[in-house]
Amino acid sequence: MKNHGTYFYPGDNSGARQVYCIQQSRTSLNIGDTITVSIKKSLPAQKSRVKKGSIYKAVICELKQKKSRFTHLNxxxxxxxxxxxxxxGDPIGTRVKTLASFELRARGHAKIASIAPFIF
Structure with a gap:
C-alpha cells in the first residue's frame, strides 16, 4: 500500500527528477488518483518548470503494487x-513518457491519456 512518504518518479518533461507524496485522499491508492507531492530533486532552474521544494498535485500513472482490473488481469x-x-489540473510538461491506462480516461484525465505514447 502506498502511503504519504512514498517517493515517486515523474513521467513527464516538467524537470522534476523525484517527488515525495505528502498528502493523499484515500488510504489505498490506485492508478488515476490525485495526490499532493513535494519536489525533492529537479533539474537546474534554467531547464526546469518546477523548483525544488515546491508543492504540486500529481496523478498516479504506474504503480509497483499489483492491482487487478475488472477483467481479473493483474x-x-x-x-x-x-x-x-x-x-x-493540466499537466505541466508537454510530453508524457509513461504508458497510460484506460483508468486515467475513466477518472477524468483525458488530457494525460491523449498525449501519452500508448494507452492500454
Whole structure:
C-alpha cells in the first residue's frame, strides 16, 4: 500500500527528477488518483518548470503494487510514476513518457491519456 512518504518518479518533461507524496485522499491508492507531492530533486532552474521544494498535485500513472482490473488481469510496473499537474489540473510538461491506462480516461484525465505514447 502506498502511503504519504512514498517517493515517486515523474513521467513527464516538467524537470522534476523525484517527488515525495505528502498528502493523499484515500488510504489505498490506485492508478488515476490525485495526490499532493513535494519536489525533492529537479533539474537546474534554467531547464526546469518546477523548483525544488515546491508543492504540486500529481496523478498516479504506474504503480509497483499489483492491482487487478475488472477483467481479473493483474498488472504491476517497475516504478511508481506520476504526472505533475498545474493549478487548473493540466499537466505541466508537454510530453508524457509513461504508458497510460484506460483508468486515467475513466477518472477524468483525458488530457494525460491523449498525449501519452500508448494507452492500454
Amino acid at each position: 498488472r504491476s510496473f517497475s516504478r511508481n510514476i506520476v504526472v505533475i499537474l498545474n493549478a487548473k
